[in-house]
Amino acid sequence: MKILVHGLSAQRGGVESFLLDYCSCMIASSCHSFDFVLYGTGIPDYADGLQSLGCVFHTVVPRTSDPIKNRIQLSELVSSGEYDLVWFNACTLSDVSLLKAARRYGVPCVLHSHNSSPMGNGINALLHRLHKTEVSNLFEYGIACSDYAAEFMFPDECRFGNRCRVIPNAVDCDRFRYREDQRQAIRRELGLGDSLVLGHVGRFTEQKNHAYLLKVFAEVKRLVCDARLMLLGTGSLEAHVADAARELGFGNDVVFVGSVSDAYRYYSAMDCFVFPSIYEGMPLALLEAQASGLPCVVSDAISSMSFVSQNISVLPLGCDPVKWAEAVFEGVQAVGNREGAADYLASMGYGIDESASAVLKILLQSVFSEK
CATH class of the missing domain: 3.40.50.2000 (Glycogen Phosphorylase B;)
Known part of the structure; x- marks a missing residue:
């Protein structure tokens, strides 16, 4: 299975660390591959490890810079037939262009929530509330890192149905052991x-x-x-x-x-x-x-x-x-x-092994439930 991942930015933060560790763990334990979409930036230095694992990085123009070109490039990515799934890691729903492009071309999506409150300015908060009302039509399954993150990202019909699951974040415990x-x-x-x-x-x-x-x-x-x-x-x-x-x-x-x-x-x-x-x-x-x-x-x-x-x-x-x-x-x-x-x-x-296995199970389920 080949997965297109949304969620990396130029600076390393919590979501970026999550994706580095989880994708590395899933690549090591399975035959699936993960590529990444970036918006207006080159490959960040912190992603060298993912490159060494064979991950490919696609750079597209940000929607805020050129919405038409952004739509064309995202459409080309998901319409190529190269990807079985879009894994959309988000702190906000202010921009769901990739989810909409994937829906247009029949590529299943998993929406993964990593945040519990609006980020950025008031316009971003307004866009988040607007897109939240329609996002249930744009993904197969939802994952949230906490109960707060689930409430923030998913409409009630998703949270209280069987389309959303809370999988707490986890870490490589031995790496962070006191020494x-x-x-x-x-x-x-x-x-x-x-x-x-x-x-x-x-x-x-x-x-x-x-x-x-x-x-x-x-x-x-x-x-x-x-x-x-x-x-x-x-x-x-x-x-x-x-x-x-x-x-x-x-x-x-x-x-x-x-x-x-x-x-x-x-x-x-x-x-x-x-x-x-x-x-x-x-x-x-x-x-x-x-x-x-x-x-x-x-x-x-x-x-x-x-x-x-x-x-x-x-x-x-x-x-x-x-x-x-x-x-x-x-x-x-x-x-x-x-x-x-x-x-x-x-x-x-x-521990990350158990958590990454649970995430991968939902990614697989999202693809094969569509077959």
């Missing part, structure tokens, strides 16, 4: 010493709420003056966050790591993972942090399906950042055997 040698290496590399290190992994966007994270960090530093904050990721607000950190007088206490392909090493160097997102589907970063045995302090906007570890504190964003700082210290004091956390996460069904 003392990695902890010491990263701490030497970044000059962290024995400091208390708070960590966050995510794009610099409004959704990830770095502004509130800095407020929490300020409260932590009132009690532990040599505390450090490690930020992994890139994004449009990175410079703004860096300016805010300087204005708060943090100097080098906030470490901007950037986007890295070996994020698993950095989790071992952290002492607590702080995640004050305004909304999420089911964040891979939070699962990765739990696999590394980190205490996690997270917002109540995140589905409880993401909470596997026993050392998670869930707090509202409306409360005083002091409460978040107190939760950080309580979590750090309660840390047990970090090495065993990866095995626990896998035993609870959050």
Whole structure:
């Protein structure tokens, strides 16, 4: 079976990491192939691994740049007879052009929801609501990474029927296992010493709420003056966050790591993972942090399906950042055997092999139910 995948962008984020790991896992365990459609960008550097597995990347003009050419190129892709299925990974339904093209040419689709709230501007939110009313006619089966993501993406008749299934995201638990040698290496590399290190992994966007994270960090530093904050990721607000950190007088206490392909090493160097997102589907970063045995302090906007570890504190964003700082210290004091956390996460069904197998089963079902 040959599958055309929608969902990659120029910058690596949660959905991109999901597709890298899941497609690699499915290619290794089956004879199926996965190609990707990109919009207006070249092949991103982070996708080198997929290229080495034989994946092909098709670049089309974005709809916002040239809607007519976009429609023609998408139509050519799905009408070629080359693909058995479109796997549409989405954070919003603001652009469903590929789903409509596939429907016109009889190519079955799986819609996979990775988000729980509108992204972008008000126009995108309006388009999402509009397309949600008609999207049930554009896919065979739906997958959602959480209950929140299902409610956001799928009409009620799909969610409460038999066309939609929640399959929680999962991770390569052993890769994110705590390792003392990695902890010491990263701490030497970044000059962290024995400091208390708070960590966050995510794009610099409004959704990830770095502004509130800095407020929490300020409260932590009132009690532990040599505390450090490690930020992994890139994004449009990175410079703004860096300016805010300087204005708060943090100097080098906030470490901007950037986007890295070996994020698993950095989790071992952290002492607590702080995640004050305004909304999420089911964040891979939070699962990765739990696999590394980190205490996690997270917002109540995140589905409880993401909470596997026993050392998670869930707090509202409306409360005083002091409460978040107190939760950080309580979590750090309660840390047990970090090495065993990866095995626990896998035993609870959050290992990637089991989850990828469940996703592949639905992809296959979507094709063969059409035959």
